Amino acid sequence: MAHKSAGRSALARVLAVLETFDQDNSALTVSRISKRSGLPVPTVYRIVAELLEMGLLERGSDRRLHVGVRLWEIASRAPRALGLREAAMPFMEDLHAATRQHTQLYVLEGCDALVIERLSTRSAVTNVTQVGDRQPLHATTGGLVLLAHASLHMQDSFLSAPMRAYTPNTPTDPAELRRILANIRTRGYVVCDGYITPDALGVGTPVYSPSGDVIAALSVVVPRDGAQPMTHVRALRLSSRGITDALGKPQVRHGPQNIRLFPFVNNEQL
Missing domain, CATH: 1.10.10.10 (Winged helix-like DNA-binding domain superfamily/Winged helix DNA-binding domain)
Structure with a gap:
């Protein structure tokens, strides 16, 4: 052979x-x-x-x-990730300070969601994601947001292939996933309740370029118990707008950025 x-x-x-x-x-x-x-x-x-x-x-x-x-x-010099990470970091830091859990930034890479930045703490809920990981599009917040805004050809191709169920909550039925993707496009966010790990809930929103294209997805991953998804949706939308605005401005590299989005650091005050 x-x-x-x-x-x-x-x-x-x-x-x-x-x-x-x-x-x-x-x-x-x-x-x-x-x-x-x-x-x-x-x-x-x-x-x-x-x-x-x-x-x-x-x-x-x-x-x-x-x-x-x-x-x-x-690899860190890749322009698609470099400018996006620099623009996103101040807003990700604020989200992380507010949740004290996981804040993640994804881009579409082939048929996967590539994690290009992640902020976390040791005491945060279980999360399998690391920077540089490729995550499944159908089971993660970032993946679903990116798939919802991908071409129809890509959606059809992806949904026609077998999909792994990571937990009993993972959506693997193409018809169900099409409904989820349609809701993401209509509502502008997704909530993944135990899709990839049973004790975690993810909330994700799209990140737009200054021209209006979806270029990334921003998410937080928090414990399922006591989670208030809509509180995180509001914070994520504010962060996404901030990243889009930052992408439209010249990048300043001579000193640290000091953009504070949230004046408080707990969910109740967001």
């Missing part, structure tokens, strides 16, 4: 090696990379040696490999 790597370009093989690293596999051996990528061990050895030399991979004290800081440095 021909090996899985047959016909791949050199660049495709390098990408296959890098894509073996994720949240659950942050440090890997060469043999593990070979197994996860489908590349022969000798090929992985050659690629890893070059990536180590360039600083794109690093080797830990246990001899296992992990993503290098230089790769993060290069």
Whole structure:
């Protein structure tokens, strides 16, 4: 049988090696990379040696490999994420101060919601999300907001494929999801009650570009018990407008921004 790597370009093989690293596999051996990528061990050895030399991979004290800081440095320059994160951060900080839970910023990347920024605390409700994670469109606040404003072709393609149920509350029926997406477009927000973890509730709203296109999704994730979703909707909408306004202004990089959106730090005073 021909090996899985047959016909791949050199660049495709390098990408296959890098894509073996994720949240659950942050440090890997060469043999593990070979197994996860489908590349022969000798090929992985050659690629890893070059990536180590360039600083794109690093080797830990246990001899296992992990993503290098230089790769993060290069990726952090991506213009679509850089300007958006800079504009969003002051408003995300205010949301985080108000909830003391999780505040997250997503963009659409392929058929996933990519988390490009996240603020949290150790005592916050369970949340599987990390910066750089790809999250399912049908089970997360950011994913549903982005899917609701995606093209009809993409929606049809996504909804025609099987969807994983993470909890009993996760919507996986295409007809139900179409109703959810229509409501998001009409109401301008979504509430995900235990869609991906049973004890968490997410609330999300779209983020618009100055020209009016949906370019991202902003969300908070809070405990289900005692949650008041509409309080968070109001705060998220204010934040979204603030981000849109900030995107329309020249970015000031010589000092920290000090935009305060909420004068209080608890939900009752929002």
